[in-house]
Amino acid sequence: MMSEPKRLHPTAVILNLCHTIIQTIKNIILPFFFVYIVNSNHTVRFYGAIALGVLFIWLVAASIIKWRRFTYRIEDDEFRIEEGLFVTKKRYISIDRIQTMNTSAGLVQQIFKLVKLQIETAGGGKEAEAVLSAISVEEAERIKEAVFKKKAQRREELDEERLEAEEELDPSVEVQEHYRMNAKELLMAASTSGGIGVIISAVFALISQLDEVLPMDWLFDKFSFLQHASIGIYAVLIFIGLFIAWIFSIAGMMFRYANFQIIKKEQELVISRGIIEKHQVTIPLRKIQAIKIKENIIRQLFGFVTVSIVSAGGGDREKEEGALTILFPMIHKKKLPHMLRTFTPEYTLEENCRRLPRRALKRYLFRSVIFSLFLIIPLCIFFQPWGYLSVILLPIELLFGYLAYKEAAWTINGDRLQLTSRFIGRTTAIVLKKRMQVCKFSQSYFQKKGRLYTISTSVKSSSHMEELTVRDVGEEDAAFILKWYSYEKADG
Incomplete structure (x- = not known):
């Protein structure tokens, strides 16, 4: 019965532990590198290892306790959740406020044939109102069906809401239309996405973070010969780097939208x-x-x-x-x-x-170049003759201005x-x-x-x-x- 308190699948312990460890690593990564890389004192390292061991044991225990104390049920037209490590927290979500229930399955859930169920409410903001991180597919369907039946019953009691009751999702409804993205569309989406910029930004961010905790001089010494390389060599290296980033971008998009x-x-x-x-x-x-x-x-x-x-x-x-x-x-x-x-x-x-109207064209052309002029004029005055190359921006921006007007x-x-x-x-x-x-x-x-x-x-x-x-x-x-x-x- 849905009114009986239920726990998540024990796999939730693993998920809680992984999430907590990741958050903890973010907080202790700098002290960790200081103790084990910068510091050479064996006594400090020994006690640091003990502290890490105690911390790990605590995280495992906390994950188990969190799993044990987390229960959910449907009772009195409410979805009820009780949780808390030391202090019990009770959350009651009115069935009427539930808008959607979405399922997803990460790698851990797929191994154990589980899903994560996110319950979202009207005005719930960016985060889901409730998350069941590890339940079986059958349990997720039972929760959905129970919620939708409750909503249907509530709407039957209120005559003015009967129209909306007909629009509610019924798990037994037959599929009316179906669309699956084909391989050509998937490849086009992946190869023309803007993900390459994200990849390059992530690489630079990673290098800047590593440079703060690890000495990178040895890496720069390995490529010191490039100081005397020609412009052609730099162009080839930049092309190779962009091509690799593009390949990674394609792979990421294909994994993301496969089986769409x-x-x-x-x-x-x-x-x-x-x-x-x-x-x-x-x-x-x-x-x-x-x-x-x-x-x-x-x-x-x-x-x-x-x-x-x-x-x-x-x-x-x-x-x-x-x-x-x-x-x-x-x-x-x-x-x-x-x-x-x-x-x-x-x-x-x-x-x-x-x-x-035709009279709007000059405004589009003016807007397309006005900000660049504040950059181009100083470059042409103070960085001659190379600054004159910035003038190339003007016809390009005028073209985009014309296209913006035309379309x-x-x-x-x-x-x-x-x-x-x-x-x-x-x-x-x-x-x-x-x-x-x-x-x-x-x-x-x-x-x-x-x-x-x-x-x-x-x-x-x-x-x-x-x-x-x-x-x-x-x-x-x-x-x-x-x-x-x-x-x-x-x-x-």
């Missing part, structure tokens, strides 16, 4: 991915606030896009994604209209959009607003009027002279407000959008 698939069950999307660490998230369609379609320069040349969901609940809570959940990591733009109609029928892509657009179809803008890559956002928290129209002094406005709208995500903007829309278009939002919204 979407299953549509009535009014819910179930998104799963991963090999080493498997993730699964469930997103109710009624929680979708907007759809964002992104194209970087390389992907745009090949006709591929990445599609994300801005969700008010559930979703993937990874730090790098923030409030966004990837709907399609990579899909060809020709397939996109059909796929959106299939999986998110309220958020369809419009091809015929209204562009900006900025908006369109309205019924109660749906679509905005397109570009900085380096192109972003298209689709939002419903009922999901717009606010619609803002701003006008600077220079925009007023050009009879232009900046339009922006905000939608609520699980952690913050997501803002969607298009600059320098004509005043007649801005008036039309304002009328559409204000008057028709009031009527609705």
Whole structure:
């Protein structure tokens, strides 16, 4: 029975211990290196070893106690958790507040055929409200089913909530639509991602940290011959380094999005991915606030896009994604209209959009170069003749400024607003009027002279407000959008 207190699988002891050890290592790594590498006193090392042994025994004991004292159950329309190392803490989560329950499986969970269940609530912030780190797949399904049955019973008691009851996930619902990312899309997503910058940043961060605790002079001595190398040698080495970083980036993305698939069950999307660490998230369609379609320069040349969901609940809570959940990591733009109609029928892509007036072009060109001029002018004055090379930036930035003007657009179809803008890559956002928290129209002094406005709208995500903007829309278009939002919204 779900009302009886239950414990996590004993594997949770291992997970707790690993997590605690990692956190402890971060705190004692500098003292450790000081005692065992810098310091040569054997007595200090001996007592340091004893201290480490005692610390390890304490961490093991604390992990076991934490596992023993952690229980969960469903009782009186609440999900109840009791935990605490020395002081018992009780947490009661109302079933009505539970929005989604997502499962994932890291390497340890997969070895023991377990999953981690994250319970997320309305307004729960970035972290899940409750986490069951090690339970069986069958237990996770029983918890989900019990929660959804409780929610259904509650809605049956309240007549005004019956409509939402029909939208709740039912584990027995048959799959209506299914999509799996193919190998070509996976390879394109991996090879054109921005992960190379993350890899390079991580390498430099690691080197800077090691340099503080370990002498790196021997490494620099090994490569001292490069001080007299030619520019060609440096170019080759830089190319090799970037190529290796690119390969690592590809490998990371392929592991991350391997086995990516979407299953549509009535009014819910179930998104799963991963090999080493498997993730699964469930997103109710009624929680979708907007759809964002992104194209970087390389992907745009090949006709591929990445599609994300801005969700008010559930979703993937990874730090790098923030409030966004990837709907399609990579899909060809020709397939996109059909796929959106299939999986998110309220958020369809419009091809015929209204562009900006011609008078907005000079503002886009001016904005594209104004900040660079403050860099280029000093370089040309004080660093002659090499400073003149910085002038090359101007035509490149003017080109991007022109593209930003050319591709900025908006369109309205019924109660749906679509905005397109570009900085380096192109972003298209689709939002419903009922999901717009606010619609803002701003006008600077220079925009007023050009009879232009900046339009922006905000939608609520699980952690913050997501803002969607298009600059320098004509005043007649801005008036039309304002009328559409204000008057028709009031009527609705």
